[in-house]
Amino acid sequence: MKSGPASQSVFASGVCFVAVLSLAAGCGGGESSRYEDPSRANAAARASVAEARLDRERGDLRNAALIALQDLVRSPDALTRANAAEALELVPSALDEIAPAVLLDDNIGVRSIAAVAVGRSGLRRHEPLLRGMLSDESDYARASAIYALTVMGFEVDRSPMAGFLLSGEPFGLRGHTAYLLGELGDPSAIDLLRDAAKAPMERASVSQRRVVELQISEAMIKLGDQQQLGAVRAALFPSQTSDLEAMALAIQIVGEVGDSASRGRLVQIAETQDSAGQRMPPEVQLAIAISMAKLGDRNGWFVADEFWDASRDVLRADAAAVFGWTGRENDLRRLRTMLDDRSGRVRASAAAGILRAVTTSDASLAEARS
Numbered sequence: 001m002k003s004g005p006a007s008q009s010v011f012a013s014g015v016c017f018v019a020v021l022s023l024a025a026g027c028g029g030g031e032s033s034r035y036e037d038p039s040r041a042n043a044a045a046r047a048s049v050a051e052a053r054l055d056r057e058r059g060d061l062r063n064a065a066l067i068a069l070q071d072l073v074r075s076p077d078a079l080t081r082a083n084a085a086e087a088l089e090l091v092p093s094a095l096d097e098i099a100p101a102v103l104l105d106d107n108i109g110v111r112s113i114a115a116v117a118v119g120r121s122g123l124r125r126h127e128p129l130l131r132g133m134l135s136d137e138s139d140y141a142r143a144s145a146i147y148a149l150t151v152m153g154f155e156v157d158r159s160p161m162a163g164f165l166l167s168g169e170p171f172g173l174r175g176h177t178a179y180l181l182g183e184l185g186d187p188s189a190i191d192l193l194r195d196a197a198k199a200p201m202e203r204a205s206v207s208q209r210r211v212v213e214l215q216i217s218e219a220m221i222k223l224g225d226q227q228q229l230g231a232v233r234a235a236l237f238p239s240q241t242s243d244l245e246a247m248a249l250a251i252q253i254v255g256e257v258g259d260s261a262s263r264g265r266l267v268q269i270a271e272t273q274d275s276a277g278q279r280m281p282p283e284v285q286l287a288i289a290i291s292m293a294k295l296g297d298r299n300g301w302f303v304a305d306e307f308w309d310a311s312r313d314v315l316r317a318d319a320a321a322v323f324g325w326t327g328r329e330n331d332l333r334r335l336r337t338m339l340d341d342r343s344g345r346v347r348a349s350a351a352a353g354i355l356r357a358v359t360t361s362d363a364s365l366a367e368a369r370s
Contacts, residue, residue: 061336062358065351066094068339072348073098078107080344085114087352090359092121103129111136112144116180119148127154139164139173147180165196171208174199175215182219193220210235210246218253229259236265248284255291263295270303282307286318293325301326308334316341317349324353327360 072084085102088095095117102114103126115133118126133145134156143164149156164177174196181189197216201209214235217228235243235250251269254262270288273279286307289300304322307315320338323331335357338350 058332058358061332061354064336064339065354065358066091068347068351069355070094070098072344072351073102075344077344078105078110080348081105081107082110082113083345083348083352085110086117087348087355089117089121090352090355092123095121096123096125099123099126100129103133108138108140112138112140112176115141115144115148116183119144119151120183122152124152124154127152131156139167140176143173143177143180147184150184162192165192166199171201171204171212174201175212178212178216178219182222185223187223190220190223190225193223207242207245210243211249214246214249214253218257221253221257229257229261232257232259233262233265236262236269244281244284248287251284251287251291255294258295260295263292263297266292282310282315283318286315286322289322290325293322298326301328301331304331304334308338313343313345316343316346320346320349320353322353323350324356327357332357 066088069084069087073081073088075081075084081102085095085098088098099114099118102110103118105111105114111133115130118130127149130145130148133141134149136142136145139160143161146156146158146161150158161177161181164173165181167173178193178196181193193216197213201212204212214232217231220228221232232250232253235246236254238244238247247269251266253259254266266288269280270285271279279285285303289303292298292300300322304319304326306319308319308323310316310319316338320335323335332354335350335354339347339354341347341350
């Protein structure tokens, strides 16, 4: 692999009017002038009107996104329902309204994701439904329910998590449980996670094992074991095509744990070309744009611009996610258009992107005005 041109990367990176009696105090004497510059007053008025219009537009866009998500949680497609429920975590009051439906969903993935979202949002009134999930047929859902009850401060037996973490199959359950333990933030789980990393996975392929190991490393980093950053950073240097899945996960982890020291490597990956001049797969480029945004560089919108109208639903959905993190006015216009996409998954991602961008912008404006 060789590095492309650096130009392809956007990541690097008067007269003082006073009353006659105040002349002795000098031009900057501290009293306000009785004479106002009309052009300044007009400019301030125009700015105020523009700001009010922008607030209204963002409010309308936020409402459109909420309406879309409330509709999408009833989609016949389970992944769309799950994505919509997860997105509503950005507006806990809206998630609260639809929580019973998604916590009782027929699909395991929807129930599991919904439980995590309810827990993170602190929606304590749904404790009875979460306790009902402790006897769910799926260990994924049970693990999510234990997490949700624990994070909200309820008493719950957490011992089943150890069994889930050390189980041989399904491999995804071990990674899911590791993620939840990392999110709980209890450093006492580090030893258990270390044991899980050594536990056998006889039927797992090399790539499956590598993914689970990275998920465990991510959890340990969140719990304070910074030495695990070495494993994540190593995965950013794939030696063969089969390593790309692990590399893509490592890119996401870098953003999640705030590993700013890896920004340079992400730039290199984004610019890498093979012998035929082909760049990394679009999914990798879009993942880099999101992680760079999480690390403070929100200039990856140009990657999403390239794929927002791609033929593949997954690329359009990923592009919408990038726009949500970059959050420029033009990005919001793209997202508004994507609310009408033919794919429910893309619409869910676009709505989530709008809520993220508007929420981030509102928080920044409130801070600037305070």
